[in-house]
Amino acid sequence: MSTDSRRPAADSELQRALDAVGDPVRRSILRQLAAADPWTIACGQFDLPVGKSTLTHHFRSLVEAGLLEQRDEGNRRMNRLMRDEFDRRFPGLLDLVLDQ
Amino acid sequence: MSTDSRRPAADSELQRALDAVGDPVRRSILRQLAAADPWTIACGQFDLPVGKSTLTHHFRSLVEAGLLEQRDEGNRRMNRLMRDEFDRRFPGLLDLVLDQ
DNA sequence: GACTATGTTCGACAGTGATCGAACATCCCA
DNA sequence: TGGGATGTTCGATCACTGTCGAACATAGTC
Numbered sequence: 001m002s003t004d005s006r007r008p009a010a011d012s013e014l015q016r017a018l019d020a021v022g023d024p025v026r027r028s029i030l031r032q033l034a035a036a037d038p039w040t041i042a043c044g045q046f047d048l049p050v051g052k053s054t055l056t057h058h059f060r061s062l063v064e065a066g067l068l069e070q071r072d073e074g075n076r077r078m079n080r081l082m083r084d085e086f087d088r089r090f091p092g093l094l095d096l097v098l099d100q
Numbered sequence: 101m102s103t104d105s106r107r108p109a110a111d112s113e114l115q116r117a118l119d120a121v122g123d124p125v126r127r128s129i130l131r132q133l134a135a136a137d138p139w140t141i142a143c144g145q146f147d148l149p150v151g152k153s154t155l156t157h158h159f160r161s162l163v164e165a166g167l168l169e170q171r172d173e174g175n176r177r178m179n180r181l182m183r184d185e186f187d188r189r190f191p192g193l194l195d196l197v198l199d200q
Numbered sequence: 201g202a203c204t205a206t207g208t209t210c211g212a213c214a215g216t217g218a219t220c221g222a223a224c225a226t227c228c229c230a
Numbered sequence: 231t232g233g234g235a236t237g238t239t240c241g242a243t244c245a246c247t248g249t250c251g252a253a254c255a256t257a258g259t260c
Contacts, residue, residue: 011200015124022118023248024111044206054249056208075206075257092192100111123218144236154219156238175227175236202260209254216246224239230232 017090020065025050026058027097033068033081034098042076067094117190120165125150126158127197133168133181134198142176167194 020026025048032046043059044052059079062068066089069080086094120126125148132146143159144152159179162168166189169180186194 011124011127014196015122018118018122022115022122024115025248027111042206050248051250052207053209053251057248059207077207090196093196096114096190096193119217125218142236150218151220152237153221153239157218159237172227177237204257204259206257207255210252212251213249215248217244218246219244220242222240224237226236226238228233228235230234 013089016065017067017086017093020061020067021093021097023058023061025054026062029058029062030067030081030094030097031100033079034083038080039071039078042073042078043070044076113189116165117167117186117193120161120167121193121197123158123161125154126162129158129162130167130181130194130197131200133179134183138180139171139178141179142173143170143179144176 021030028048029046033041043055046055048055050058059068059070063070067082067086069082071078071080083094121130128148129146133141143155146155148155150158159168159170163170167182167186169182171178171180183194
């Protein structure tokens with residue numbers, strides 16, 4: 001690994017994390033994801049007021065920030081919130097989002 | 101008080117906090133402020149690569165997010181990081197910024 | 201094989217916000 | 231009282247990003 005998660009995250013990583021979490025649509029994704037079991041929700045199943053292509057955009061942002069992981073299951077793309085991993089890198093940040 | 105700091109902060113407050121902390125210039129302000137004693141640094145004394153009017157803009161953002169407090173001392177406008185207050189509303193967020 | 205469902209890619213567009221410089225206001229000091 | 235220092239306000243600009251729709255790709259189904 002090139003990054004040591006016990007060392008403080010570089011500012012560019014923090015920037016990406018804050019950007020990811022700074023959008024209300026993405027926060028809604030994170031909350032809906034946290035309320036369900038891992039790998040049970042496909043991208044199109046979220047209750048969100050945006051179109052498909054916008055959704056793709058937001059998911060990319062979340063994946064790049066290390067907030068969620070995706071896996072293809074036939075037709076659909078399933079999601080898992082990377083809660084523990086993200087908590088280790090940025091303690092407290094995700095909790096802040098999920099506690100409304 | 102209209103807001104109870106023990107209740108989870110409303111999403112609009114969280115939005116303002118994340119926006120404030122999401123800018124690299126503002127994070128630099130917060131770090132320089134944390135490294136000094138309260139009320140010892142005036143706005144113009146920060147080491148930052150932006151002009152005066154931009155500075156004013158960033159300070160307004162930080163004040164509105166409840167991250168710092170200002171006080172006029174004659175000519176200059178002194179600053180204090182509202183660390184405890186902000187930590188109570190958004191536990192862990194400021195630490196994330198200050199730990200580089 | 202045709203049709204449907206699920207996602208991605210691409211180009212365009214609009215709103216937001218970070219930035220600047222010029223002008224202004226205030227305060228301090230000589 | 232005049233000059234310098236410190237900040238603010240205002241208007242303009244520019245880049246970024248969230249948004250959309252259309253076209254495309256792929257997988258499942260009848």
